[in-house]
Amino acid sequence: xxxxxxxxxxxxxxxxxxxxxxxxxxxxxxxxxxxxxxxxxxxxxxxxxxxxxxxxxxxxxxxxxxxxxxxxxxxxxxxxxxxxxxxxxxxxxxxxxxxxxxxxxxxxxxxxxxxxxxxxxxxxxxxxxxxxxxxxxxxxxxxxxxxxxxxxxxxxxxxxxxxxxxxxxxxxxxxxxxxxxxxxxxxxxxxxxxxxxxxxxxxxxxxxxxxxxxxxxxxxxxxxxxxxxxxxxxxxxxxxxxxxxxxxxxxxxxxxxxxxxxxxxxxxxxxxxxxxxxxxxxxxxxxxxxxxxxxxxxxxxxxxxxxxxxxxxxxxxxxxxxxxxxxxxxxxxxxxxxxxxxxxxxxxxxxxxxxxxxxxxxxxxxxxxxxxxxxxxxxxxxxxxxxxxxxxxxxxxxxxxxxxxxxxxxxxxxxxxxxxxxxxxxxxxxxxxxxxxxxxxxxxxxxxxxxxxxxxxxxxxxxxxxxxxxxxxxxxxxxxxxxx
Amino acid sequence: xxxxxxxxxxxxxxxxxxxxxxxxxxxxxxxxxxxxxxxxxxxxxxxxxxxxxxxxxxxxxxxxxxxxxxxxxxxxxxxxxxxxxxxxxxxxxxxxxxxxxxxxxxxxxxxxxxxxxxxxxxxxxxxxxxxxxxxxxxxxxxxxxxxxxxxxxxxxxxxxxxxxxxxxxxxxxxxxxxxxxxxxxxxxxxxxxxxxxxxxxxxxxxxxxxxxxxxxxxxxxxxxxxxxxxxxxxxxxxxxxxxxxxxxxxxxxxxxxxxxxxxxxxxxxxxxxxxxxxxxxxxxxxxxxxxxxxxxxxxxxxxxxxxxxxxxxxxxxxxxxxxxxxxxxxxxxxxxxxxxxxxxxxxxxxxxxxxxxxxxxxxxxxxxxxxxxxxxxxxxxxxxxxxxxxxxxxxxxxxxxxxxxxxxxxxxxxxxxxxxxxxxxxxxxxxxxxxxxxxxxxxxxxxxxxxxxx
Numbered sequence: 044x045x046x047x048x049x050x051x052x053x054x055x056x057x058x059x060x061x062x063x064x065x066x067x068x069x070x071x072x073x074x075x076x077x078x079x080x081x082x083x084x085x086x087x088x089x090x091x092x093x094x095x096x097x098x099x100x101x102x103x104x105x106x107x108x109x110x111x112x113x114x115x116x117x118x119x120x121x122x123x124x125x126x127x128x129x130x131x132x133x134x135x136x137x138x139x140x141x142x143x144x145x146x147x148x149x150x151x152x153x154x155x156x157x158x159x160x161x162x163x164x165x166x167x168x169x170x171x172x173x174x175x176x177x178x179x180x181x182x183x184x185x186x187x188x189x190x191x192x193x194x195x196x197x198x199x200x201x202x203x204x205x206x207x208x209x210x211x212x213x214x215x216x217x218x219x220x221x222x223x224x225x226x227x228x229x230x231x232x233x234x235x236x237x238x239x240x241x242x243x244x245x246x247x248x249x250x251x252x253x254x255x256x257x258x259x260x261x262x263x264x265x266x267x268x269x270x271x272x273x274x275x276x277x278x279x280x281x282x283x284x285x286x287x288x289x290x291x292x293x294x295x296x297x298x299x300x301x302x303x304x305x306x307x308x309x310x311x312x313x314x315x316x317x318x319x320x321x322x323x324x325x326x327x328x329x330x331x332x333x334x335x336x337x338x339x340x341x342x343x344x345x346x347x348x349x350x351x352x353x354x355x356x357x358x359x360x361x362x363x364x365x366x367x368x369x370x371x372x373x374x375x376x377x378x379x380x381x382x383x384x385x386x387x388x389x390x391x392x393x394x395x396x397x398x399x400x401x402x403x404x405x406x407x408x409x410x411x412x413x414x415x416x417x418x419x420x421x422x423x424x425x426x427x428x429x430x431x432x433x434x435x436x437x438x439x440x441x442x443x444x445x446x447x448x449x450x451x452x453x454x455x456x457x458x459x460x461x462x463x464x465x466x467x468x469x470x471x472x473x474x475x476x477x478x479x480x481x482x483x484x485x486x487x488x489x490x491x492x493x494x495x496x497x498x499x500x501x502x503x504x505x506x507x508x509x510x511x512x513x514x515x516x517x518x519x520x521x522x523x524x525x526x527x
Numbered sequence: 528x529x530x531x532x533x534x535x536x537x538x539x540x541x542x543x544x545x546x547x548x549x550x551x552x553x554x555x556x557x558x559x560x561x562x563x564x565x566x567x568x569x570x571x572x573x574x575x576x577x578x579x580x581x582x583x584x585x586x587x588x589x590x591x592x593x594x595x596x597x598x599x600x601x602x603x604x605x606x607x608x609x610x611x612x613x614x615x616x617x618x619x620x621x622x623x624x625x626x627x628x629x630x631x632x633x634x635x636x637x638x639x640x641x642x643x644x645x646x647x648x649x650x651x652x653x654x655x656x657x658x659x660x661x662x663x664x665x666x667x668x669x670x671x672x673x674x675x676x677x678x679x680x681x682x683x684x685x686x687x688x689x690x691x692x693x694x695x696x697x698x699x700x701x702x703x704x705x706x707x708x709x710x711x712x713x714x715x716x717x718x719x720x721x722x723x724x725x726x727x728x729x730x731x732x733x734x735x736x737x738x739x740x741x742x743x744x745x746x747x748x749x750x751x752x753x754x755x756x757x758x759x760x761x762x763x764x765x766x767x768x769x770x771x772x773x774x775x776x777x778x779x780x781x782x783x784x785x786x787x788x789x790x791x792x793x794x795x796x797x798x799x800x801x802x803x804x805x806x807x808x809x810x811x812x813x814x815x816x817x818x819x820x821x822x823x824x825x826x827x828x829x830x831x832x833x834x835x836x837x838x839x840x841x842x843x844x845x846x847x848x849x850x851x852x853x854x855x856x857x858x859x860x861x862x863x864x865x866x867x868x869x870x871x872x873x874x875x876x877x878x879x880x881x882x883x884x885x886x887x888x889x890x891x892x893x894x895x896x897x898x899x900x901x902x903x904x905x906x907x908x909x910x911x912x913x914x915x916x917x918x919x920x921x922x923x924x925x926x927x928x929x930x931x932x933x934x935x936x937x938x939x940x941x942x943x944x945x946x947x948x949x950x951x952x953x954x955x956x957x958x959x960x961x962x963x964x965x966x967x968x969x970x971x972x973x974x975x976x977x978x979x980x981x
Contacts, residue, residue, distance in 0.1 A: 107899065107971055109833070110906055179893040186932075190939050191872075198940050202932065209928045217921045220902060224909045 046087060046100035047117045050126070050163045053080050054133075058156025066148050070141050073152035077134025080159070084130050093120050093513060097520045101169060103233055110223055113233045114176075115169035121517035124369045124510060125166045125297055128376040132289045133159045135495060136282045139384055141488040142391075147280075151192055155286070157184040162290055166297065169234045171219045174301065178262075178294060179212045185287060192280040200278040204271040211258035211268075218254035221247070222305075238305055239521060248309035255302050256317065263295030263350045266324025276343040277396075281387040284339070288346055288383060289376040296353045296372060300365060303357065304521045310360065318358050318444065322451045324351035329458030333465075336397045338386040341466055342379060345422065348455050349375050355452060356437030359444045365521075366514030367436025370507065374421065374429040377503075381418035381496040385411070388489060389470065393478040398466055403475030407482040412471045414493035419467055421500045423459045429503035432511065528586040528638060529576040531565040531594075532631055538564075539627040546620025551612055555605060558623050562602045562630070569594050569634075582702065584638040589770070589832055592978060593637045593763035596839050600755045601630045603847060606956060607748055607854070622662055626752065629655030633760035637767065642691040642701045645764060649687060649728070652760060653680045659749040660741055672744025679737040683727030690720030703771045715777055721768070722783065728761040729817050730810075732790040739798075742810035747857055750806060751850035754813045755843045762820055766835060770827060784824055785916060791818030792919060796926040805853050806863045808930055809846070812889060815927055816842050819920070822904040826911035833975060834903035837967070840978075841888060841896035844964045848885035848957055852878050855949050871938040874946050879938045881957045886931040888964050891924055896967035 057076030061069040091099045101117025118126070137155060140147060158181055165177035182205070189201040226232055226241055243251065261268040276284055303310060310317075328348030335341045353375070357368040386396070388411065393401045405412035421428035424435075434456065442449020485493070503510065538561030545554050568575075569591060586594070608626070611619045632651030639645035657680060661673025695701055697713035723734060730738040742750045769776065791814060799811035820842070823835040853863055855878060860867040872879040888897035901924070908917050967974045 105972070107902070109903065176893045176898075183887065183892060187939065190936065198936055202936060205932060206925070206929060210925050213921045213925050213928075216902070217905065217917050220905045220917070221909055221914065224906055 044100055045102040047167050048102040050080065050084060050087075050167065051116065051160045053083060054156045054159035054163065058153045058160065061149055061152040061156055064149060069149040069152040070137060070145070070147075073137040073155055074134065074141065076156060076159070077130065077137055080163075081130045081134060084126060087118060088123065088127075091118060091123075093123075093516045097516070098169065098234065101234075103169070106172075110172075110220075111232055112172045112223060113170055115173050115234055116164060116167040117169050117234075118167060119169070119517070120513050120520060121297075121300055121369065122166045123513050124373050125293055126163065128293065128373045129159070129162045129166060129290055131495075131499070132285060132376055132380050133162070135380055135384070135492050136285045138488055138495075139285070139387070139492045140282050142486055147192060147282075151188065154184040154188045154191075155282075158188070158286055162294075165294060170232065171222055171238065171302075174298070175212070175215055175219045178215065178258075178298070179209075181291065181294065182208050182212065185283065185291065188283040188286075189275065189279045192283065194278040194280075196274075197278040200271075200274040204275040207261050207268070207271045211261035214254045215258035218251045218258075222251060235301065235521070242305060242307065245308050248306045249313075252306040252309050252313065255298065255306075259295040259298040259302075260354075261295070262298070263292050263354060264347060265295070265321055265351055265354050266327060266347070267320065269324070269328075269347050272347060273340050273343045276346075277337065277339050281383055281390075285380045285383050288342065289380040292346060292350055293372045293376060296350060296357060296368060299354055299357045300368060300517070300521070303360060307360075310358075314358050314360065315445075318355045318441065318448060321351040321355035321358065322441075322448055324348070325355065325452060325455045326458070329455055329462070333458060333462045335462075336399055338389070338396050338398065338466065338470075339383070341398075341462060342382050342386065345459060345462065346375075346379055348459070349379075349422075352434065352437055352452055352455055355448075356440050359440045361440045361443065362515060362518045363436045363443070364440035365518040366511050367433050367440060369433075369514040369517060370429075370511055371433030371437055373510070374433045374500075374503065377496055377499055378418060378422040378430055381414075381493070381500070382422060384489075384492055384496075385415045385418060388485070392482050395478060398469040401470055401476050401479045402473040403471070404479050404482055405471040406475050407479055408484065411482075411485055411493075414497055415471065416467065417497045417500060418493075419463050421504070423463050424456050427501070427504045429500050429507065431504060432507045436511075528569060528573070528584060529579060530568040530573045531634065533576065534564050534568065535561055535627055535631045535634070539624045539631065542620055542627065543624035544620075546624075551619065554619055554623055555609055558605050558608070558627060559602065561627055562598055562605065565630075565634075566595065566598045566602070569598065582704070583641040583644045584635070585640045585704075586638050589836075590637045590763065590767060592832075592836050593759060593766075593839070594634050595978075596759055596836070596843060597630060597633045597637065597756055597763075600759070600843050600847065601626070601752075603956065603960070604748065604752055606952065607851060610748070610854075610858070618662075622659065622749075625655045625658050626749075629659070629752070630756065633756050636760045636764040639764060639767070640703045640771065642694065642703065645703075645768070646684075646687060646691060648760075648764070650684060652757060653684065653728075656680075656749075656753060656757060659752070660745040662749060663744075663746045666744070668744035669746065670744075672741045675737050675744075676741045679727065679741075683724045683734075686720050686727065687724035690717045690722075690724060693717035693720065703768060715779075718776070718780065719783075722765075722780075725761055725765045725768075726787060729758055729765070730814050731787050731817055731821065732794045732814060735791075735795070735814050738814060739802075739807040739810040742813075743804055743806045743863075747806065747850055747854035747863070750810075751847055751854070754809070754846050754850065758813065758817060759839050759843060762817070762835070762839065766824070766832070769824060773827060781825060781911070784821055785913060788818050788821050788825075788916065789919060791815065791821070792923040796923045796930075799930050800926060802930070803865055804863050805856075805865055805868065805934060806850075808865075808934070809849055809853065812927065812931070813842075813846065815923065816846075816889065818923075819901065819904050822908045822916070822920070825913060826907050831907060834900070834907055836978075837896070837903060837971065837975065838900040840967060841900040841964065844960045844967075845885040845888040845895075845897055848881055848960050848964075849889065851953070851957060852882040852885070855953075859947055865934060865937050868934060868937045869940065875948060877954050878949065878957075881961055882938060883935050884961050884964065886935055888968070890928045890931045894965065894968045896964045896971075899968055899971045 103115040106114040161181035168174035332344035356364040421430040424430040635648030663669035726734040795814040802808040888895035891901040
């Protein structure tokens with residue numbers, strides 16, 4: 044049954060609808076698109092039994108016969124968590140824009156719809172070439188979102204971002220074509236299984252691994268490839284930033300999950316160094332975040348730190364690492380979306396984005412402070428919030444790999460607590476400064492955004508078992524190929 | 528085939544004379560009729576009068592497809608000639624007549640199986656283009672372009688003639704079909720001269736020096752014709768020549784191509800990075816794209832034709848859109864500097880969107896024809912064992928992304944001046960090109976099957 048492709052078509056259709064509907068209606072159409080996607084996705088999940096079949100609802104079309112390239116999308120165990128996150132975050136991002144004085148026009152929502160479609164396609168992609176297409180396709184609407192609706196210095200920031208990611212993408216293109224050409228002489232290359240079963244000769248694996256790792260490291264970003272990040276984050280429009288930070292960054296680590304097992308012998312030679320690089324990024328990101336005064340920069344560097352941790356856990360190639368990685372992806376996505384939205388609420392009201400410029404918001408608006416606090420607890424990985432279990436598994440897997448590495452990884456929790464609590468303390472407590480005295484009450488849509496995020500954080504934190512199970516199935520299918 | 532030549536020639540002469548009677552409105556319909564009649568006679572394979580050809584021209588599958596690409600490109604360009612109507616009757620008739628005559632040359636080149644017809648086609652096409660390059664005779668730059676193109680083109684023709692002479696000396700025949708298969712030093716030299724003259728026409732580095740100046744000086748509409756019709760015709764006949772002569776080709780020819788590709792990709796991209804004039808930038812971009820097309824020549828087997836033809840189509844569509852947008856911007860602001868594109872997204876959103884999509888296709892963005900075309904070319908290069916070339920090509924593509932998006936950045940950032948619009952029909956035409964670009968990118972097989980059945 045070709046049901047998964049409808050997940051891509053829904054946002055595409057509504058994107059076109061937004062484009063023609065005009066400024067007034069577009070936000071609601073975009074929201075509607077998100078809600079329909081969520082319900083459709085839940086409907087699919089309801090009839091998907093992960094134990095019986097690893098791949099469901101897939102559509103497979105022979106796309107370019109001379110390359111034996113298939114266009115193949117479908118749902119599998121690895122895709123479910125990121126897909127859920129995508130539907131949620133996009134919907135929250137459009138919901139968050141329904142506030143007073145929102146100057147965004149219809150094309151904004153249209154581009155959000157295109158991003159949504161591309162991301163759905165990306166996470167559902169069932170072979171490298173489809174994966175690559177959507178990997179690149181998601182970049183283009185994001186580029187225009189930032190270029191059209193960003194801050195004052197957006198041009199340089201978005202250009203840098205675009206060049207970096209385009210470089211990674213092109214490197215990946217060469218690798219994908221190489222993979223396809225070198226395997227295609229004797230094989231049917233329809234889905235990931237075909238690639239996992241037939242690995243390349245080891246001398247090629249190093250090259251391919253390097254190309255894929257750089258592509259994903261740029262996208263995530265992981266430590267030495269992160270230099271575009273802080274600039275873009277400060278310049279992007281914040282609903283766009285929610286998508287970039289919560290979803291685009293997951294594309295990189297998700298790519299690592301998908302491609303790791305293709306390069307198994309080569310990766311065993313390198314993973315010590317790759318994990319070390321990721322962990323350097325963890326500590327580095329946390330330290331830099333500590334030095335920042337700007338909200339968005341704190342979030343940017345904390346993101347760098349967390350993505351490094353997720354990537355390191357995934358690269359250990361263990362069951363725990365992959366499970367923890369998948370779960371931490373959704374936890375970080377929700378947490379960072381909440382943090383950015385909270386910053387957005389503060390910045391819109393006080394027109395300041397430095398932690399020194401406003402204080403004592405908790406006294407004026409305790410409700411907001413409570414939401415913010417729960418989100419913050421999740422991002423620093425407190426037990427019973429969804430941030431805990433994923434990071435716990437990640438650190439566990441890294442500690443089993445090398446104990447010193449595990450200790451290094453665990454540092455992220457301490458640093459995270461340090462900079463996040465300082466962020467909270469400076470803005471929420473103390474004497475209320477002048478610019479927060481008339482800190483408006485949260486509007487209805489803002490309330491909804493926070494309530495949804497908080498409920499999800501607590502719900503996933505209290506009942507993580509089923510979701511973690513998905514990660515285990517994903518691991519099994521990638522490492523051990525089921526015989527159907 | 529012959530019928531198409533005769534019809535086009537008669538029509539072009541008739542159009543030249545139409546300039547004398549005061550009927551400006553009939554010129555464009557008649558030109559469309561001319562090209563349509565040629566399309567029909569080629570796609571239905573009319574063999575009327577073909578027996579007069581005496582093995583000088585042959586229309587097989589490859590040349591049919593390339594001819595159709597050329598004719599459709601010409602057809603797409605004709606409506607834009609209406610802009611010359613304002614400038615007087617004679618000019619419109621002259622330009623249109625010469626333009627249609629240049630298509631005759633292009634078709635002759637593509638269909639030639641004899642070196643004499645090949646040379647005839649090259650000269651008909653080139654001389655028409657020399658004239659069109661100088662069409663804007665009030666501007667010094669246009670005159671300069673015409674002269675430069677003429678001198679360089681004459682050089683290329685001389686090279687080609689010399690190559691043909693050497694071929695004749697070594698084989699005793701001017702036919703492309705029945706050449707003795709053993710190769711000698713003489714044929715090696717002949718091939719170098721022949722291929723170099725083609726590289727001149729296609730504008731491959733290091734034979735590219737005329738391109739940016741000529742493209743810049745030529746009125747933009749004719750630049751569009753130059754970058755599409757001339758390039759496709761030259762590549763088409765080049766492909767024909769190589770395919771028919773495969774037994775004659777020595778081993779070093781692959782390395783000669785690799786050298787040309789590397790030089791083209793690297794130098795073309797490096798030069799494009801620093802351009803301020805969008806036309807010059809697109810000229811270098813065309814050079815780089817030609818380098819990509821040449822990758823398809825590395826491996827000539829039964830499957831190599833479609834990647835090349837697909838690239839022709841993808842490149843032609845994107846390049847037409849880009850040049851036509853430049854044309855309108857130039858009409859509006861009087862310059863093709865990258866700054867005159869600033870704020871185009873505000874002043875004329877549809878043009879900005881078309882240009883963006885065309886540039887995405889040129890840069891090889893996913894889901895466009897340009898992406899599939901690049902993918903197929905990289906595939907060809909890897910299959911013929913040049914993996915390192917692929918890495919360089921990818922890095923070069925990144926550079927090209929930089930300068931294409933420089934234009935996009937400019938269009939979408941600074942606020943422009945007043946709004947202006949272009950006639951509805953032009954918007955519609957550009958939209959059709961863009962839709963085909965995406966259709967070819969999303970369902971390439973369906974698209975190629977559609978073409979195959981023509």
